[in-house]
Amino acid sequence: MTDRFTITLAQLNPTVGDIAGNVAKVMDAWEQAKAQGADMVAFPEMFITGYNTQDLVMKPAFQRDALAALDDLAQACAEGPAVAVGGPWVEDSALFNAYFILQGGKVQTIVRKHHLPNETVFDEVRIFDPAPIAGPYSVNGVRIGSPICEDAWHQDVVETLEETGAEFLLIPNGSPYYRSKIDVRHNLMVARVIESGLPLIYLNMVGGQDDQVFDGGSFALNTGGELAMQLPLFDEAVTHLTLTRGQDGWRIEDATKAHIPASLEQDYRAMTEALRDYCGKTGFGKVLLGLSGGVDSALVATIAVDALGAENVRCVMLPSEYTSQDSLDDAKELAENLGVRYDFVPIAEGRQAITNTLAPLFEGTSPDLTEENIQSRLRGLLLMALSNKFGEMLLTTGNKSEVAVGYATIYGDMAGGYNPIKDLYKTRVFDICRWRNANARSWMMGPEGAIIPVNIIDKPPSAELRPDQKDSDSLPDYPVLDGILEILVDADGSIQDCLDAGFNKTDVVRVQNLLYISEYKRFQSAPGARLSPKAFWLDRRYPIVNRWRDLG
Numbered sequence: 001m002t003d004r005f006t007i008t009l010a011q012l013n014p015t016v017g018d019i020a021g022n023v024a025k026v027m028d029a030w031e032q033a034k035a036q037g038a039d040m041v042a043f044p045e046m047f048i049t050g051y052n053t054q055d056l057v058m059k060p061a062f063q064r065d066a067l068a069a070l071d072d073l074a075q076a077c078a079e080g081p082a083v084a085v086g087g088p089w090v091e092d093s094a095l096f097n098a099y100f101i102l103q104g105g106k107v108q109t110i111v112r113k114h115h116l117p118n119e120t121v122f123d124e125v126r127i128f129d130p131a132p133i134a135g136p137y138s139v140n141g142v143r144i145g146s147p148i149c150e151d152a153w154h155q156d157v158v159e160t161l162e163e164t165g166a167e168f169l170l171i172p173n174g175s176p177y178y179r180s181k182i183d184v185r186h187n188l189m190v191a192r193v194i195e196s197g198l199p200l201i202y203l204n205m206v207g208g209q210d211d212q213v214f215d216g217g218s219f220a221l222n223t224g225g226e227l228a229m230q231l232p233l234f235d236e237a238v239t240h241l242t243l244t245r246g247q248d249g250w251r252i253e254d255a256t257k258a259h260i261p262a263s264l265e266q267d268y269r270a271m272t273e274a275l276r277d278y279c280g281k282t283g284f285g286k287v288l289l290g291l292s293g294g295v296d297s298a299l300v301a302t303i304a305v306d307a308l309g310a311e312n313v314r315c316v317m318l319p320s321e322y323t324s325q326d327s328l329d330d331a332k333e334l335a336e337n338l339g340v341r342y343d344f345v346p347i348a349e350g351r352q353a354i355t356n357t358l359a360p361l362f363e364g365t366s367p368d369l370t371e372e373n374i375q376s377r378l379r380g381l382l383l384m385a386l387s388n389k390f391g392e393m394l395l396t397t398g399n400k401s402e403v404a405v406g407y408a409t410i411y412g413d414m415a416g417g418y419n420p421i422k423d424l425y426k427t428r429v430f431d432i433c434r435w436r437n438a439n440a441r442s443w444m445m446g447p448e449g450a451i452i453p454v455n456i457i458d459k460p461p462s463a464e465l466r467p468d469q470k471d472s473d474s475l476p477d478y479p480v481l482d483g484i485l486e487i488l489v490d491a492d493g494s495i496q497d498c499l500d501a502g503f504n505k506t507d508v509v510r511v512q513n514l515l516y517i518s519e520y521k522r523f524q525s526a527p528g529a530r531l532s533p534k535a536f537w538l539d540r541r542y543p544i545v546n547r548w549r550d551l552g
Helices: 019-036 054-058 060-076 149-153 155-163 181-196 263-282 295-308 325-338 348-362 369-390 400-405 426-438 454-458 478-490 495-500 505-517 519-523
Strands: 004-011 040-042 082-091 094-103 106-112 137-139 142-145 168-173 200-204 206-209 212-215 219-221 227-230 237-246 249-252 287-290 313-317 341-344
Touching: 004 019, 004 200, 019 040, 019 060, 019 082, 019 237, 054 060, 060 082, 060 094, 060 106, 082 106, 082 168, 094 137, 106 137, 142 155, 149 155, 149 168, 149 181, 155 181, 168 181, 181 200, 181 219, 206 263, 212 263, 227 237, 263 295, 263 426, 287 295, 287 369, 295 313, 295 325, 295 426, 295 454, 313 325, 313 369, 325 341, 325 454, 348 369, 400 426, 400 478, 400 505, 426 454, 426 478, 478 495, 478 505, 495 505, 505 519
Parallel strands: 004 040, 040 082, 142 168, 168 200, 287 313, 313 341
Antiparallel strands: 004 237, 082 094, 094 106, 137 142, 200 219, 206 212, 219 227, 237 249
16 A cells, blocks of 8 residues: 655646647656656646637637647656646537546546536636536545546535545646635635545646736645645746655645735736736737826836836837926836836827817817827827837736726727736725835846835826816725725625715716726726736626616
8 A cells, every 4th residue: 555645736837729838848847756756747727728718628629639739748758657637628529627647658537527617707617518526536556536626616526536535635726816815715625625534735827818817826735724835826836745644544744835925915916927928928028008107107117027027118108288297207217217218209299280180170169078088099099109110019007997987098098908907996006006116026027126206106196188187087086986996896786885885975876887888998908917806807797788777
């Protein structure tokens, strides 16, 4: 009877569709496991194809490529540790989210996912078929249960595995980040350990995929819920765990226990990694953005530098006659602090040309929001011209508060390929700017110190599209606005819920109306890093045409 079992855990970053690249990552980790004398090397859910594949995995040609790669991988890893890796499986016209155990040159076992998540960013019911609950598999005489991600969030799969002889649990996951989700995972997995009496290894992937960020944070628990190992959030890691069998069953030997940072740092890291991977996986090496002298563009510029390096970021100031001297000075100071290329492109001449062109059609009307939006759209046109000419992806800079109520100009400041702060409310933008000024980390490519000028953080926010304009002229103060939005959006609350929380009904009704009539803008907006369980896009899907209003 085996009394010692070594498993290598590969908390790695796959790329959706890069089957060959993902297989190369498997081979590299397998070689490390082989050198360590491990019995097994394990990878996260759907690692061969990357995750979340959405409808791509439904293409038969894609399925064939993935399955062929698995067969080749099994043969390549015939002499050495077993390989446990996620991927798609097709059987009798059914498509499964599966976990493959490769050993001895072939696929020895296929575990199929039973519970298919169909909420928030997941839509697996329309993609995969549910499988019956199955028992454990054996590697070198040890019986292992592998509930796939969602299967471990339910008691029945783990209970069946325990009853059919599993000796410990290895759970492969593709679990994307939202703020403090690591605590949710820990609590749920402790419950599974206590219910089953089995040690548990929770293996998660890392890396950005479109709007989602997989944050890793893999961990291991002994019976009773004692933490035996904690891998870091967001970092790739290959680590070796040893389990030993005693009179009371298997126990995971103590291993590394990484520090889990607070939520502001988690959010900032998520935005940074999301942008880095979005650029790296789509092939964009450089980015640009309009730098207004305001706090949102300041934070986006800082994230971009931390993600990509100053040499790959271009900031452009596009002033009009309404741009204050403070904004000019603050933007220049920030650009110098970051060490980025800084271009100065006044829009007055172009704006006058557009005004002259439209004058015959606008004759007899008074200036209004139209003229303000022309400024924003002219800036968008110029920034897109730079993007096209130099191959630099344009970043857009609207925070969640603005995205929610439509306080942004479609085809203007909403123009761009990616929005790092799309799921960050304005009040949290300020908090994270202060956090970044006070903290530096090894994963940041930007300089240390107070990069963002204090005046950018402290001055009243303004779009600067008309004389003496302030955001508060058009919207409730941001603490009020964000408080209402957190109830209406994040909590799916009602007008009455807002009133119970102490908000003014006039403000609440107005914000609700702005939220609903802005849906068409969000439908056309750039993707951005998901930081909450109610990010705009897959987490919250509302109709564009919608006449219903909560009247309170």
